[in-house]
Amino acid sequence: MKQFLYTLSAIAILVGLQSCLPTLTVTNYSICQNNTVPSGQGMVASTTLTSSINWYAAPTGGSVLYTGTVFNPVGVAGSGITNTGTSGTTTFYAIEQTSTSSRTAVTFTINPSPTASITSNTTVVCSSGANATLSANTGTGLTYQWKLNGSNVSGATNATYTTNVTGAYTCAVSNSTCGPIISNSITLTAGTPPTATATAAGATSFCPGGSVVLNANTGTGLTYQWQQNGSNISGATNAAYTASGTGSYTVIVTNVAGCNATSSAIAVSANGSFTVAIAYTGPVNVCAGNPVTLNSSVSSSAVTYQWNLNGIAVPGATDASFQCATSGNYTVTAHDASISCTVTSNPMVITVYPQPNSYVAYASPLSFCEGGAVVLTANTDPALTCQWLRDGYVIPGATGYYNVAEQTGYYSVIATDVHNCADTSDRVSINVFPLPQPTITRTANVFATASTFSNYQWLRNGAEIPGATQYSYTATSNGAFSVTVWDANNCTRTSDAIFINDLSANGAVAPSDQIIVYPNPTAKIVFIDAPQSSLNVYLCTMDGKLVCYWLATKEVDLTDVAAGNYVMTLLDQDNRVLKVEKLLKSDK
Structure with missing residues (x-):
């Protein structure tokens, strides 16, 4: 029983002692980088006792850095923190002066502050045209508030801000722990807009296919954008633009400051639909002397015409049709007075080949006797083909460069080239005289x-x-x-x-029975047996026409004489008739 009482008394005493120990409460402290710790602020330690608090840089040992409930370590010797320029967390230790317990850790944190700087693509803005784009530095977790002349710009909370309002601009940049940091200031000033004028260099009313040049005012550093009916024309960025369609044309002129101005509109009108083309019938490649008839595709009393050769007006060629006889590029220019429109057709290429030169030459008389001839010669150009005519009619087979004329008539020659162009020569008159017909x-x-x-x-x-x-x-x-x-x-x-053979003058002798002609009939050779050494032999038809004769012979060859009855007369060298004999020439 005593022992229990003793034990219970010890427990009571122990509990009483613990309730008498001091209690230490600490509060960490943080500050933004480069800021000054306000007076009276810092890490805080409090106790239930009335004794002071000692601050150390280490959990054990070391010298007391500071004594007090609020500790600002910045600039304190031994604290390791000379200023707030470097971010980071440093742990310090606090303990009640009379306490023998462990020291309590307390943190002093320097949070990193954001940087704040801004740039701009321009410092000149315009009420129309150029805007300034202001850009702040970027980073993870940063937030922004743009300011104009020191006042917040409503809704301007992005890293960039675009404006054409003049004034001094800054940006307040914050991160999750620090800020806002105010950036440098950029002042935007107002630019002067350029002058914008557009003028037409010609008539603004024309027909399809026509155009007018529109010119903007010029100046150093100006750029241009032409518009049709309020929409940009792709690629139309020069001071001049050639307008070919109906519409309202303006030009936007921009200067080096980015300020722009829009010109007054110029109305351009293409009056109706009017085109012209060239129609033709037949070939367009022809021979000289065969003109090609060209026709305008437009025929109207309100339309006038002008035909052109190689771009040059043909004098007097002002009808809807035109006959061309010369090679070249032909166009027709048509003017429709009803719509004040002039158009020119696409060119029509006409090729006119020259005619070949056909002639007849000769080197002997054109009048001659029957049995004679004259050689007629044509143009000997190898690129030509020839056809000879007599009295205007084709001479069959007479297609060479020369022709032997043997008959009376008018001769000419047609010369044709590779393009099938032909020329007929002048006629040459040939006169063939008939031979006389003497009879005895x-x-x-x-x-x-x-x-x-x-x-x-x-x-x-x-x-x-x-x-x-x-x-x-x-x-x-x-x-x-x-x-x-x-x-x-x-x-x-x-x-x-x-x-x-019946003359006996000059001692003519009668035919001799001593003369023998054999064989008779004969197919080839006839032999003559006579006292004379040689005879003159005449072979005549039965009606007295001489067929052939042989002189000083006693043998004649009748191989080439036609079969039939003949009269053979034999004469001596004085041409005295010796014998007349009928001879039969056979086929075999």
């Missing part, structure tokens, strides 16, 4: 022919009889007589021969 009549031993010929020459046995140059001749010996005559055109011909 015999009265006794007198031979005669017509007295209308110009000249005569009698022949005996094919040889000219000297002095026998009249239209008649009196024979004095036997033989084959013919006459050569010349007419007024100097055409000549020899008559058929008349054979005479």
